[in-house]
Amino acid sequence: MNENSSGLAILGHKDYRSEYKPVWCAGCGDFGVLNALAKALAALEIPPHEAAIIAGIGCSSRIPAYTSAYGFHGVHGRALPVATGLALSRPDLTVIATGGDGDGFSIGGNHFMHACRRNVDLTYLVMDNAVYGMTKGQASPTTETDWTASKLSPQGTHQMPLHPLEIALATGAPFIARAFSNSPNELARMIAEAIEFPGFAFLQVLSPCITYRPEQLGYKKRVHAGFEPTADRTEAFAALAADDGFSTGILYRAPRPCFAPDHSGARTLEAIAADFEVVP
Amino acid sequence: MKPGEDLACFLAHAVVLEDEAASRYDELADAMSVHRNREVEVLFRQMAGYSRMHRDEAIERARAHAGGLPKLKPWEFSWPASESPESGEMSRAHYLMTTRHALELALAAELGALAFYQHIADHGADRIIRALAAEFSAEEAEHAEAIRRWLATTPELPEGWDQDLDPPVEIE
Numbered sequence: 001m002n003e004n005s006s007g008l009a010i011l012g013h014k015d016y017r018s019e020y021k022p023v024w025c026a027g028c029g030d031f032g033v034l035n036a037l038a039k040a041l042a043a044l045e046i047p048p049h050e051a052a053i054i055a056g057i058g059c060s061s062r063i064p065a066y067t068s069a070y071g072f073h074g075v076h077g078r079a080l081p082v083a084t085g086l087a088l089s090r091p092d093l094t095v096i097a098t099g100g101d102g103d104g105f106s107i108g109g110n111h112f113m114h115a116c117r118r119n120v121d122l123t124y125l126v127m128d129n130a131v132y133g134m135t136k137g138q139a140s141p142t143t144e145t146d147w148t149a150s151k152l153s154p155q156g157t158h159q160m161p162l163h164p165l166e167i168a169l170a171t172g173a174p175f176i177a178r179a180f181s182n183s184p185n186e187l188a189r190m191i192a193e194a195i196e197f198p199g200f201a202f203l204q205v206l207s208p209c210i211t212y213r214p215e216q217l218g219y220k221k222r223v224h225a226g227f228e229p230t231a232d233r234t235e236a237f238a239a240l241a242a243d244d245g246f247s248t249g250i251l252y253r254a255p256r257p258c259f260a261p262d263h264s265g266a267r268t269l270e271a272i273a274a275d276f277e278v279v280p
Numbered sequence: 281m282k283p284g285e286d287l288a289c290f291l292a293h294a295v296v297l298e299d300e301a302a303s304r305y306d307e308l309a310d311a312m313s314v315h316r317n318r319e320v321e322v323l324f325r326q327m328a329g330y331s332r333m334h335r336d337e338a339i340e341r342a343r344a345h346a347g348g349l350p351k352l353k354p355w356e357f358s359w360p361a362s363e364s365p366e367s368g369e370m371s372r373a374h375y376l377m378t379t380r381h382a383l384e385l386a387l388a389a390e391l392g393a394l395a396f397y398q399h400i401a402d403h404g405a406d407r408i409i410r411a412l413a414a415e416f417s418a419e420e421a422e423h424a425e426a427i428r429r430w431l432a433t434t435p436e437l438p439e440g441w442d443q444d445l446d447p448p449v450e451i452e
Contacts, residue, residue: 013354014303026311026373035307036354043353182371183362189355210371217371 013038016048018068029207029216030060032181033127037096038067039184040191051094054083056103059134060127060207063098077107080115080124087122088261094195095122102132105141105162112164115200116173118259123194123201126164127181129209129216137212149212166240168202169233169252175201176236176252180223181208186248193250199258206246219246227251281350282358284404284413291342292349293357293364294416297393298335301366302328304389308373308382315375320382327386330423331366345412360399365392366420376442380434387427394420 016038024030041051051069055061057076064071070093074082083097104112104126115124130147132138139153141162148156168176175197179187187205194201206223208216226247230236231254239251283293305328312321342349359365368389374381397417404410 021310021314023314024311026308026315026375026377027371029371031307031311031370035303039354185354185357185359186362189353192353208371210374220371 011042011045011047013042016041016068018066020065022066023062024059025209025211027210028059029129029181029205029209030063030127032184032187033060033125033205033207034063034066036181036184036187036191037063037098037125039188040195041069041094043188044192044195046094046195050092051096052083052086052090054079054086054095054097056099056108057134058100058103058132059209060098060100060129061103077103077109077111079103080108080111083122083124084115084118084120087120088259091121091260096195097122097124099126100133100140101126101128101130101142101164102140105164105167109141109162113167113171116168116171116202119172119174119200119256121199121258121260123191123197123203125191125194125203125205127205127207128164129207129213130161131209131212133209133212163240164202164204165243165251166237169236169240173202173252174199174254174256175250177202177250178204178206178227178248180206180219180248182220182223183248190250197253198255206248222246223248225249229253284400284409287406287409287412288342288346288348288350289352290400290404290409290412291338291346292352293359294338294412295335295342295349296352296357297364297366297396298331298338300364301368301389301393302331302335304367304370305331305386307370308368308385311373311375312377317375317377319379320377323379323382327368327382334419341412345408360392360396365396366390374442376444378437378441380431380437383427383431383434387424387431390420390424390427394424 048068053064053067053069054072055064056074056079061073064073072082079097079099083095087095128142130140130142132140138150139147139157143157144161146156148154165176175194177190179190190203194203206219208219210217223246227239227249229250230252236252281289283290305324309321309324309328312324366389368385372385394417397413397420400413401410401417404413
């Protein structure tokens with residue numbers, strides 16, 4: 001470990017990893033996300049004790065355990081409410097909510113929309129593999145209509161896949177981006193930008209599930225740089241209309257005031273108690 | 281700044297190339313450990329050890345040639361592809377992979393590093409960078425040759441190597 005000019009320890013990305021070994025399938029895209037997250041925190045020199053990683057349930061939601069930052073592996077679909085509460089009560093922390101597409105867009109879908117419009121200063125990383133992997137391969141909200149590999153949907157899902165970036169843009173998220181887990185250095189850059197963004201930053205990470213969606217190994221050939229950052233919603237919607245689902249980059253970046261209640265006038269417990277008459 | 285244009289930048293690339301290779305081998309070994317694939321885990325640990333040894337050698341050379349290294353962010357490195365070229369490709373890993381698969385993955389990683397150094401040896405901006413790159417390239421060629429020899433003594437894949445009586449890929 002080195003020191004910077006102020007005498008503080010300079011941490012490498014390995015300092016952000018815990019002693020626990022990931023139990024993900026060998027070859028899982030989530031390894032790349034873990035790697036990139038550690039690199040981003042190291043590059044920004046955010047000490048582990050000043051960061052908190054909050055997750056729901058699912059394969060990717062195990063990520064807090066594999067880092068040395070504070071972590072909370074909570075309730076299915078509820079990463080964002082927990083992260084919101086933490087970010088509001090501890091604005092000194094760097095708060096990063098993480099999870100998968102099932103956790104974030106199905107059971108947590110409602111929270112996602114409101115987090116976008118509320119704009120609390122936190123980062124939300126969704127590792128999207130378009131499948132429920134932990135429960136052995138069912139269709140998720142982002143699964144393609146014609147995916148027939150699951151016994152639960154042998155004739156396809158009969159439902160349109162949800163487009164997370166479109167929802168994020170429509171509901172007011174001020175920072176919206178997409179990245180690919182197989183490019184951990186580029187992903188680290190985008191995570192760092194998301195963390196530094198003052199407000200709710202949503203990053204969809206295409207993260208192949210090699211076990212239940214082995215065809216996603218072909219993402220390498222399909223992913224391409226495509227988005228140019230804009231602060232114009234009309235331009236961003238136009239970019240999404242032309243998107244093939246594999247464009248990467250920052251789609252939209254338009255800072256606006258964060259939701260941050262002013263607690264300066266908060267009353268003490270004693271003052272509140274004085275308003276009440278205690279009747280014996 | 282590109283590694284072929286600046287000596288300190290080149291040496292920073294050389295150190296990180298080996299460091300990231302070691303990290304990836306550690307990750308692969310951990311993944312094999314989780315899946316109780318002990319034989320391949322041991323091989324990846326061995327590879328990680330070699331990479332760390334080479335990283336330490338690169339650090340020594342960096343001290344001798346450049347005095348210090350620039351502090352670059354991960355995305356400021358200039359690699360031919362999305363990762364440093366000696367990082368074994370994670371998506372090639374499989375819980376049932378054999379020693380042969382692991383060696384093939386390692387060989388691809390060594391050849392990636394060799395191509396990286398050879399390109400700089402051929403096109404580097406100054407004589408010292410070209411000479412160092414040629415030296416590193418020759419070392420990577422030796423590593424690749426060692427793995428090829430190892431592969432030559434490794435049994436071919438047995439029939440049914442990928443059979444699992446309790447497969448996780450039974451989609452429900």
